[in-house]
Amino acid sequence: MRGRDLEVVAAWRDAASVAGPAWMAEPRRMAWTALATLGFPGPGDEAWRFTPGRSLSSPALPVAGGGALPAAARWWSAIDADRIVFVNGRVDRAASTVDLAWGARSSAPADGAFGAVVDAAAGGFDALNLATASDGVWTVRASGSRPLLLVHRTAADGVLVPVRHRIVVPPGASAEVYAVWEGAGTALVSGVTEVEVGDGAQLRWTELQDEPGGVRHVHTWGARVGRDATVTGIFVQIGARVARTDVRASLGAGSTLRLHGLTLGRDEQHLDVHTTVHHDGPHATSRQHFKTILDGVARGVFTGRVVVPPGAVGTDASQSAPALLLSPRAVANARPQLEIRCDDLKATHGAAIGAVDPEAAFFLQARGLDALQARALLTLAFAREVVSVLPEALQGEVEGRVADWLGAEVG
Amino acid sequence: MLELVDLHARVEGKEILRGLTLSVGAGEVHAIMGPNGSGKSTLSKVIAGHPGYVVTGGDIRFRGQSLLGVAPEERARAGIFLSFQYPVEIPGVTTSYFLKAALNAVRKARGLPPLDAMDFLKAAKAKMRLVGMPDALLHRALNEGFSGGEKKRNEIFQMAMLEPALAVLDETDSGLDVDALRTIAEGITALRSPERSMIVITHYQRLLDHLVPDFTHLLVGGRIVKSGGKELALEVEQRGYGWVEAELSP
Numbered sequence A: 001m002r003g004r005d006l007e008v009v010a011a012w013r014d015a016a017s018v019a020g021p022a023w024m025a026e027p028r029r030m031a032w033t034a035l036a037t038l039g040f041p042g043p044g045d046e047a048w049r050f051t052p053g054r055s056l057s058s059p060a061l062p063v064a065g066g067g068a069l070p071a072a073a074r075w076w077s078a079i080d081a082d083r084i085v086f087v088n089g090r091v092d093r094a095a096s097t098v099d100l101a102w103g104a105r106s107s108a109p110a111d112g113a114f115g116a117v118v119d120a121a122a123g124g125f126d127a128l129n130l131a132t133a134s135d136g137v138w139t140v141r142a143s144g145s146r147p148l149l150l151v152h153r154t155a156a157d158g159v160l161v162p163v164r165h166r167i168v169v170p171p172g173a174s175a176e177v178y179a180v181w182e183g184a185g186t187a188l189v190s191g192v193t194e195v196e197v198g199d200g201a202q203l204r205w206t207e208l209q210d211e212p213g214g215v216r217h218v219h220t221w222g223a224r225v226g227r228d229a230t231v232t233g234i235f236v237q238i239g240a241r242v243a244r245t246d247v248r249a250s251l252g253a254g255s256t257l258r259l260h261g262l263t264l265g266r267d268e269q270h271l272d273v274h275t276t277v278h279h280d281g282p283h284a285t286s287r288q289h290f291k292t293i294l295d296g297v298a299r300g301v302f303t304g305r306v307v308v309p310p311g312a313v314g315t316d317a318s319q320s321a322p323a324l325l326l327s328p329r330a331v332a333n334a335r336p337q338l339e340i341r342c343d344d345l346k347a348t349h350g351a352a353i354g355a356v357d358p359e360a361a362f363f364l365q366a367r368g369l370d371a372l373q374a375r376a377l378l379t380l381a382f383a384r385e386v387v388s389v390l391p392e393a394l395q396g397e398v399e400g401r402v403a404d405w406l407g408a409e410v411g
Numbered sequence B: 001m002l003e004l005v006d007l008h009a010r011v012e013g014k015e016i017l018r019g020l021t022l023s024v025g026a027g028e029v030h031a032i033m034g035p036n037g038s039g040k041s042t043l044s045k046v047i048a049g050h051p052g053y054v055v056t057g058g059d060i061r062f063r064g065q066s067l068l069g070v071a072p073e074e075r076a077r078a079g080i081f082l083s084f085q086y087p088v089e090i091p092g093v094t095t096s097y098f099l100k101a102a103l104n105a106v107r108k109a110r111g112l113p114p115l116d117a118m119d120f121l122k123a124a125k126a127k128m129r130l131v132g133m134p135d136a137l138l139h140r141a142l143n144e145g146f147s148g149g150e151k152k153r154n155e156i157f158q159m160a161m162l163e164p165a166l167a168v169l170d171e172t173d174s175g176l177d178v179d180a181l182r183t184i185a186e187g188i189t190a191l192r193s194p195e196r197s198m199i200v201i202t203h204y205q206r207l208l209d210h211l212v213p214d215f216t217h218l219l220v221g222g223r224i225v226k227s228g229g230k231e232l233a234l235e236v237e238q239r240g241y242g243w244v245e246a247e248l249s250p
Helices: A003-016 A022-038 A124-132 A358-366 A371-387 A392-406 B040-048 B072-078 B095-109 B117-130 B135-139 B148-162 B178-190 B206-210 B230-239 B242-248
Strands: A082-087 A138-140 A148-156 A160-169 A174-185 A188-197 A202-209 A216-225 A230-237 A242-251 A256-265 A270-278 A285-294 A299-308 A315-320 A323-325 A331-340 A345-350 B002-011 B014-024 B029-033 B053-062 B080-083 B090-094 B166-170 B197-202 B215-220 B223-228
Touching (some): A003 A124, A148 A160, A148 A188, A160 A202, A174 A188, A188 A202, A230 A270, A285 A331, A358 A371, A358 B072, A371 A392, A371 B090, B002 B040, B014 B040, B040 B072, B040 B080, B072 B095, B080 B148, B090 B095, B095 B117, B178 B206, B223 B242
Parallel strands (some): A242 A270, A256 A285, A285 A315, A299 A331, A315 A345, B029 B215, B166 B197
């Protein structure tokens, strides 16, 4: 690592060191060591080609203290789920309905460890998260558990807001998790979610990232998917100035992974989704469908890496990442990266990038809609394919936000 | 109602309409027949205001006002309806959602209050019966996965809802089986009124068996070369277009 990078890491260590529970001292020490070895992603890092790591890693910031939830903006309180609210990275017990946070635990949970799914040595931001996170959920979703809603609310300026979750779905169990990221201010939000899905288990994860426009947001969501398990991940991102969501999964034999994404970017937003799917076991299926809509001078990035090792026979992997550009100055980058070292498989990918279809717009105008209404309707149509797979609990809310974003009326 | 005066139009740099003149009075049904490439679809797109079709000469006047430079939605709101030869499919938007938005845009322009969901549904169900369109199609994505017949029924249903003063039907009969053709033609016939004019563009005469025109025009080489009554359509059916072209050559 070059001297300048070492200085950046040292500055972070000075600014962001935290104490936290004693059982976290050793993982933290290892994380700082990993960060000092790795550094933050630099210009030569292929996985960060379109999102400069430096836009997120500097300047070094102190870690936020907790806070209490303002009474307003509780749109999610109607969602039928167990709820945990984090304010500036710390649990707000008064606003939560269950106690699943690990920050106040006096001893390390016995059922696993941080880093088991998302290794701190895998990347600089993952290491920074482990080194600084003081709270998050640590939960085993046994059969019959209610849906779980994680609310991440940021209300701070010029600080790092780390949060780290570990969610285990035991073999044969089925779990539903909703995650919402929102708030106010200009923090750097750092999230890591580690998910272990046991053999034959099922998980649906639905995420809505609608952070305020001054926030920078980095989230790594990693899943280890057991034999014959099924995981669905839905990632909707509308907010933040710069956002990077890494979705990583390793698939056991016969398992199924479905990933859906909807990214809406405008003004100068820069929204990056990077997926990495390892088909470790044979006969696993992965389906990725990420849609991006960009206006203004926004940039959307999708990178979909699929790794199929020699023994993964019967792999079935597909990926599509269409983007709709509403402005001539918006930019979409879509990169499929298939690393295939196995002959017996089916893999497809596609990424069409274009503007609103002028023939469809003419059709709508010839029926009386004006040009803006026609464009909004066609854009809504483009988004609906993803909106339609959302769980009912979030569908109306997300559809409403998409329509607001477009300035359209939802009927 | 509609006056086309020495109309010239280009698409992709090629002149397709070359001095087309036609006058359509209130309540009249005009059939326009012509061989492939004669300019039939261009005529429909030019009347509706497609931005890719450029009028290079002449004028289009609707109720005395020139339509040149008028946006397609303004034409629609003024009472012009184009039934597309190939209606677009829009996955993700239901017919009811789209049509309610379109109808309320048109109503607003006519100084009428918007219809709410209940009133819209009631009106829609009545009009769907007119073209034998099953109610379920209203709640499916617009034309997505519809058969050719379902798409055309949907077009005429939308026309019935929007209540235009001038309807241009571009090859509404293409891709229909005999039964669908009859139902749709009967639906269109039911929409005839002394206030509503229609231009029925077709390659074949069979639609005109059910929907009897007041006038028939033959469009060849971008101009109306022959006009007559309904019997002209029969003549074309029996003799093809060759004789017209032969008659025209010196």
